[in-house]
Amino acid sequence: NAGVTQTPKFRVLKTGQSMTLLCAQDMNHEYMYWYRQDPGMGLRLIHYSVGEGTTAKGEVPDGYNVSRLKKQNFLLGLESAAPSQTSVYFCASSRLAGDTGELFFGEGSRLTVL
Amino acid sequence: GENVEQHPSTLSVQEGDSAVIKCTYSDSASNYFPWYKQELGKRPQLIIDIRSNVGEKKDQRIAVTLNKTAKHFSLHITETQPEDSAVYFCAASRGDYKLSFGAGTTVTVRA
Numbered sequence: 001n002a003g004v005t006q007t008p009k010f011r012v013l014k015t016g017q018s019m020t021l022l023c024a025q026d027m028n029h030e031y032m033y034w035y036r037q038d039p040g041m042g043l044r045l046i047h048y049s050v051g052e053g054t055t056a057k058g059e060v061p062d063g064y065n066v067s068r069l070k071k072q073n074f075l076l077g078l079e080s081a082a083p084s085q086t087s088v089y090f091c092a093s094s095r096l097a098g099d100t101g102e103l104f105f106g107e108g109s110r111l112t113v114l
Numbered sequence: 115g116e117n118v119e120q121h122p123s124t125l126s127v128q129e130g131d132s133a134v135i136k137c138t139y140s141d142s143a144s145n146y147f148p149w150y151k152q153e154l155g156k157r158p159q160l161i162i163d164i165r166s167n168v169g170e171k172k173d174q175r176i177a178v179t180l181n182k183t184a185k186h187f188s189l190h191i192t193e194t195q196p197e198d199s200a201v202y203f204c205a206a207s208r209g210d211y212k213l214s215f216g217a218g219t220t221v222t223v224r225a
Contacts, residue, residue: 031211040123040217040218041217042118042120042203042215042216042217042218043158043203043205043215044215045212045213045214048211048212050211056211058212059115059212059214090157090158102148102160102163103148103150103158103160103213105157105158105159106157107156107157108157
């Protein structure tokens with residue numbers, strides 16, 4: 001099992017460009033999450049999904065959109081990238097709801113917006 | 115929403131000594147408290163968790179304690195080893211799918 005896989009692992013964008021981060025999990029988990037990690041701020045929840053076809057806003061959703069068309073995939077989109085979105089993005093999945101079950105993280109995607 | 119504060123932000127210990135990281139949370143309804151370890155350049159991984167109906171939990175050299183009255187919980191690492199060097203994150207949840215993470219503690223174990 002590959003677990004949770006994120007692509008791409010690195011990306012440099014110019015302000016205003018768009019991009020999509022792909023997260024795939026092969027553990028048949030219901031719940032999937034997108035976090036961003038910034039120095040001194042820990043992990044902050046952007047959006048999450050409690051099952052195929054569902055999405056919900058997390059702590060810092062502005063400037064991002066998500067989709068969960070298939071159970072195994074969770075896409076994070078930036079429509080018009082801003083320098084404030086420079087960060088490391090982590091996808092995670094869990095069998096149970098994140099509050100009562102282990103989160104399995106991907107390896108992270110480092111995004112730089114110039 | 116839930117606010118989790120974590121201290122200290124950095125911690126340097128001599129190999130073999132103990133390390134303690136403390137977190138406080140704001141929402142008295144929080145009932146789940148996991149700890150994640152992130153080695154340099156790697157993904158965060160769960161190392162231990164505790165629920166609100168338990169005061170203490172141990173797993174070999176690591177332990178977590180919870181004080182619901184004071185709304186704080188702590189991670190204790192005994193007999194530290196070089197492989198314990200990492201960033202540790204505490205988190206709290208009230209059961210609404212959202213985990214709120216602390217800012218992290220960078221632990222360095224000196225040989």
